[in-house]
Amino acid sequence: MSVMKTLKRSELQVAEQVLKKHLPKSYKVYGYLYSINRGKPTPLEVVVDAWPDFKVIICRPDLTNKHVMDYKLKVTVFSMDVQILRTTLIQENTVDWSLNFLFAGLDASNVPIIKEVSAMKGVNLKTYITVKMLYLPDISHLNSPTVDGELESRTTSLDVSNIDLVNNTWKFGGNEQGYRKINKLISNFPSFCIKDEQGQPVSWILVYDYCAVGILYTVPEHRGKGYAKVLVSALAKRLYSEGYPLFSFIEEDNTVSYKLFKSLGFIEDPSYRAVWLEVNS
Known part of the structure; x- marks a missing residue:
């Protein structure tokens, strides 16, 4: 069997362009490559089954x-051929199945293969989360809300003094790993928040290290004021101006966020679902 090839910097740029042709289904891996190719810090390496015609x-x-080990270990896959994916995952050195990690943002249609291979490897697997993916194909699709000057003056970026606040309200945070993750995101990626009269953030949004928009939160007493729409819109404009992809993963049961993103012009490929699977939990 062939050994997986680890991509070098120049090859990563070529791979990014290939993945761009397979959007929206390739967004998760495309986002990582976009991030790596622009010098963002990452504890990841990128491997392919063949080069340059990888599947x-x-x-x-x-x-x-x-x-x-500062972060939860994650493996993210994009496949154009399910049988090659199966062969690839069976190989000895593709994934270290002894580790506790997440298959993150996996195309739901690939889950049966992952389950089959994990059973062969003798590891247990459980579904962590299932999400819908919404994306904005072009900034012209964005339905921006009108923002008055007073609210605009309270809209700014997050900074490292806000890490605890964000981490402690984040569904997947509240611990040391979460703190490091939020620190990394605020320090390296665009973010927005709306502050109250005392200068405290009361609503915020970040960008994950794979470039998806997320971690959108408004403190309960400030909900219903339209802050989330203002933040998603402001961030989308900023990301578009800097060349980032524009997409978000939204949990299946999160109808509030789903309706919000749809109302702003984001669209969904209904044939696509993404899944996070936990290995050896």
Whole structure:
């Protein structure tokens, strides 16, 4: 069997362009490559089944990176051929199945293959989360809300003094790993928040390290004021101006966020669902 090839910097740029042709289904891996290719820090390496005509591309933990254990370990896959994906995952050195990690943002149509291979490897698997993906194909689709000057003056970026606040309200945070993750995102990616009269953030939105818009939150006493729409719109404009992809993963049961993004002009490919699977939990 062939060994997976680890992509070098120049090859990562080529791979990014290939994945761009497979949007929206390739968004998760495309977002990682977009991020890596623009010098954002990452404890990942990117491998393919063949080069240059790859059919499977995988972002996996770089176990030689000193920061790799600072975060939850994640493996992200994009596949154009399910049988090659199966062959690739069975290979000895593609994924370290002894680790506790997440298959993150996996195309739901690939789940049966993952389950089959994990059973062969003798590891347990459980569904962590299932999401819909909404994306904005072009900024002209964005239905921006009208923002008055007073609200605009209270809209700004998050900074590192806000890490605890964001981490402690984040569904997947509240711990040391969460703190490091939020620190990394605020320090390296665009973000927006709306502050109250005392200068405290009361609503905010971030960008994940794979470039998806997320971690949108408004403190309960400030809900119903339209802050989320203002933030998503402001962030979308900023990301578009800097060339970022524009997409978001929204949990299946989160109808509030789903309706919000739809109302702003984001669209969904209804044939696509993404799944996070936990291995060896």
